[in-house]
Amino acid sequence: MPAGDLEHSPFWYVTLPSEEAARSIGQRALLTKMLIEVWGEGSTWEELEAALRAYPEAAMAPWTGPDQSFKVVVDTFGSKLSMDQQLDMIEKLEFLPFKGKVKLRSPDLQFVLLVVDCEDNDSLVDVALPRRYYFGRQVAAADRSVLESYSLKRRLYLGPTSMDAEIAFIMCNQAKVRRGQLMLDPYAGTGSILVAAAHYGAKVMGTDIDIKVLREGKPGPGGTDRVCIGSNFTQYGLPQPVGLIRLDTHKHPLRPDLQEVLHAIIGDPPYGVRAGGKKSGAKPELADKRNPSPTPPRTYPPRSPTRLVSACATCWTYPRGCWWWAGGWSTSCLPRPRPTARPRCRATPALRLVANSEQILTMRYSRRLVTMEKVVPL
Ligand SMILES: C[S@@+](CC[C@H](N)C(=O)[O-])C[C@H]1O[C@@H](n2cnc3c(N)ncnc32)[C@H](O)[C@@H]1O
Known part of the structure; x- marks a missing residue:
């Protein structure tokens, strides 16, 4: 179902039988950018933070251990954020119980903070979506190399x-x-x-x-x-x-x-x-034109x-x-x-x-x- 019940939303919730299924979709689907296991969302930063704090620690535990390196990326839809703004947001996520090392190149796990903001008149896209923050673990990303x-x-x-x-x-x-x-x-x-x-x-x-x-x-x-x-x-x-x-x-x-x-x-x-x-x-x-000579092959x-x-x-x-x-x-x-x-x-x-x-x-x-x-x- 589309996020927020908005049919034109580019974000959809799907229930998949396994992570393997999500990865197969990522390998083949060309219009899907990524598949994320959503840990929390909200229309304000405070709502997002409250949702993340309420997310069961047991569900986070397999992905927050000391042996797994990780990285958080900020992705935006409808607007742009400067590098400083992105870093500020990542720092505000410090309350999450990550114990592994941050690794910017080829980390074991990638987390995504998705910021949707199409409310301004100068929005970059032609869809009306209310402001929303999502945070989650990236399970699969689209492989568009075939193109x-x-x-x-x-x-x-x-x-x-x-x-x-x-x-x-x-x-x-x-x-x-x-x-x-x-x-x-x-x-x-x-x-x-x-x-x-x-x-x-x-x-x-x-x-x-x-x-x-x-x-x-x-x-x-x-x-x-x-x-x-x-x-x-x-x-x-x-x-x-x-x-x-x-x-x-x-x-x-x-x-x-x-x-x-x-x-x-x-x-x-x-x-x-x-x-x-x-x-x-x-x-x-x-x-209609008659050919007087025998028809050539x-x-x-x-x-x-x-x-x-x-x-x-x-x-x-x-x-x-x-x-x-x-x-x-x-x-x-x-x-x-x-x-x-x-x-x-x-x-x-x-x-x-x-x-x-x-x-x-x-x-x-x-x-x-x-x-x-x-x-x-x-
Ligand atoms: C839009 S092109 C298809 C292009 C093709 N997808 C490609 O990648 O090159 C339409 C094709 O339909 C063919 N065509 C037109 N009328 C046709 C018909 N009545 N029966 C079969 N092919 C037809 C044309 O010769 C043309 O190659």
Whole structure:
């Protein structure tokens, strides 16, 4: 539940079965900064101190012994504190029964004093949270190193709409991608989401209407050998995709009797801003022209523009088919004009709407990350 029952609070109370569970969350979750065992909180310093003094000594004892080095850090939300102010606050915590040595580098334990202050007009964040102090033991911290390793800045094969690493990994987390699962990206493009899913050990499969982006790639940096989706997998030492198929999601050629073969479907349909939706078939203005000579063999299957909404709708109807495991998850990034309502992603008896989150892109556009769980076989 959110701290203070404020739905927009960035602080949430969770009950976890073990510290191990908290550490696993820390290792994988990218939007969680840290998990803290809260020892006390209050809206004034006096309230915090009273809460900490009331915290059972037996609960503190495993973490305050002489053999454990420790460090207290001050973290703020909504405002900044000078180094002197932070040190003053840490000194005021002297009443806590720590017997171990303070060690600033790699201590055995880290404690956090969190100061929330969004009340001033010049608050740094756009949420109204009352002043509050929290103190507790840091059980886990987010490991975001994966984002640095997979940063697009150093990726070999990129296109104008390559999905940034953070969102690609978040999408895989939303879809609970795990080792050994089979995952599909119906709009694979340069394969950014496939790469993220492969990092988590899934066998990945991508489809796209554009054979050039899927198979041929482009010249590498500085005119070196061509790079393609496979180059990205080689770059990160990941197993290659189990399949890359050129198809149009509007009329895909896959067998209708396929049953529950996919665990996760994660897609980033065309936005229509930098790359519009496409469908198979010649452009209408070319389709009518009669070619007097025998039709030359086509090098690439023709494509024509299609409406964004139609591509997005397909994203839901196509994976909704039987080849998605009951218990499997689907996540899609859908563009929306702002500030209109959420996309029309309705739950059905077979699909449970799990999350619908907004990422604001510009004043006029945002994209929504919509996650569905298939709850019963179709
Ligand atoms: C927003 S891009 C996806 C980018 C991808 N996530 C990446 O990291 O490169 C959308 C992709 O959908 C493809 N596409 C457009 N219409 C399609 C259709 N009808 N069927 C399949 N793919 C389509 C485009 O060729 C494009 O590669």
